[in-house]
């Protein structure tokens with residue numbers, strides 16, 4: 030195996046009874062990079078993460094974390110990684126500081142290094158003021174931030190985050206992204222699952238999309254976007270009376286022009302910037318007043334729709350999700 | 359597939375001793391934050407002592423001793439049985455709240471969670487036994503058969519408590535909520551501590567009930583305590599065999615309960631925390 034690979038899944042399968050939650054998932058995460066795992070509810074993201082972090086034993090297949098086999102060397106895997114699961118795992122009756130100290134101690138950190146590490150994390154996650162309050166009194170977002178801080182206490186080289194920003198407000202989300210970027214800059218390898226396409230777009234070097242336990246796409250955000258279709262040119266005219274003429278002009282440059290009368294907008298498939306600049310020239314010469322002209326690339330949302338047949342926010346199977354929450358506690 | 363890892367871990371994982379100490383400390387903080395967790399070994403048994411000693415005491419006659427002396431060992435036995443269930447409540451709530459997942463992701467010996475819970479449970483029980491001893495002394499209970507026998511009785515209590523912990527771990531691992539653990543306590547364990555010689559002599563029970571009561575492990579424990587503390591006579595010649603040889607039977611029961619429930623408990627806990 031390539032020792033530059035920090036996390037590897039090799040044909041992982043997990044069956045619950047007859048239901049194959051994960052059905053042959055393989056991927057590799059190079060050291061020091063970020064893998065984003067996208068997929069609708071029930072796709073098998075959490076189950077994959079739980080197998081890689083030794084919480085759950087694969088039905089078949091295996092994986093490597095930091096060079097250690099998840100089945101034969103679970104102990105070494107646990108020494109090399111940090112995990113923030115989808116469900117909260119902080120102790121409600123302890124304070125934030127006590128939670129950090131406990132997990133630091135259980136990770137084998139010497140007492141003297143726990144305190145400064147805890148103080149630093151409390152500050153980074155904006156919990157300094159609440160550090161000595163019982164977690165029970167925390168808001169949902171504060172708990173989530175503490176959960177993340179706790180999994181960072183021993184500075185693990187590999188970090189697994191299962192929907193880390195679910196329940197965080199935009200500000201905390203941005204703060205967390207900054208923290209994570211900092212960690213990756215220092216060499217941490219990160220695997221994160223998310224429902225937010227923007228998050229994967231912002232953070233991930235590579236993305237795997239899973240659906241129904243299978244990897245259905247794997248690539249950089251840019252690769253995936255270009256798979257979802259070509260870019261399009263969007264032109265908005267100032268006066269709706271110019272729309273017809275604008276459409277005619279546009280057809281001379283590109284095919285397949287769509288007209289949105291209400292929005293005074295024309296959309297056309299384009300193969301790239303060349304089309305764009307040609308359209309720009311034509312319209313500048315025509316004298317039609319134009320509000321806006323731009324190139325629109327497909328978003329990860331479109332990728333998702335294209336690959337799975339439904340939008341990321343859809344909950345195709347909400348009942349099984351409820352069972353899952355119960356089962357995972 | 360045995361590549362040399364790029365960054366071998368720098369930290370040495372904690373020993374079972376250190377890990378368990380950390381978990382026990384955390385469990386003790388829980389008790390400090392929620393003192394009501396101690397109700398089962400403080401207010402509750404004291405209430406029982408007072409109720410039985412003063413309400414029923416006058417109507418229950420015990421040959422060879424007074425009722426209060428007779429009662430305290432019974433309550434002690436009941437307390438150790440109940441308080442061992444603290445382990446069940448703690449486990450269920452840890453499983454339920456995802457704490458077990460956090461522990462499982464850490465490089466600690468697999469047994470830490472159970473060892474930590476068991477030690478906390480024994481500490482909890484010891485608090486209960488101490489409270490009962492003080493209460494007993496206040497209402498006239500005395501140790502009358504020498505220091506070593508008295509110490510032996512306390513050791514026997516803890517041995518029995520240790521066996522009960524396995525039952526607790528088993529129950530805690532198969533139950534889905536703290537409420538159902540409490541339900542089990544009240545429907546199964548509570549009656550079990552009454553169908554025994556704990557609060558009334560067995561001699562006056564209907565014969566079928568008497569047989570059950572005298573074979574009840576809790577009766578052997580209670581009888582041993584009474585004998586070792588000098589709080590009551592040896593079992594009469596009509597009593598069942600276990601009561602005639604109470605100390606030996608208590609140890610045998612403890613071993614038997616451990617032998618049966620330890621594997622069940624470990625299997626249930628492993629199953630519960632595997633997926």
Ligand SMILES: Nc1ncnc2c1ncn2[C@@H]1O[C@H](COP(=O)(O)OP(=O)(O)OP(=O)(O)O)[C@@H](O)[C@H]1O
Nearest residue numbers: 045050069070071072073074075076349353356633
């Ligand atoms: N302990 C379990 N017992 C039975 N089925 C389970 C268990 N855990 C997960 N499943 C099932 O496995 C499938 C995949 O679940 P998983 O939690 O991995 O999905 P997910 O991609 O993380 O979804 P979400 O986005 O909702 O978190 C689901 O159908 C779920 O019902």
Ligand SMILES: [Mg+2]
Nearest residue numbers: 074075076115
């Ligand atoms: Mg999930």
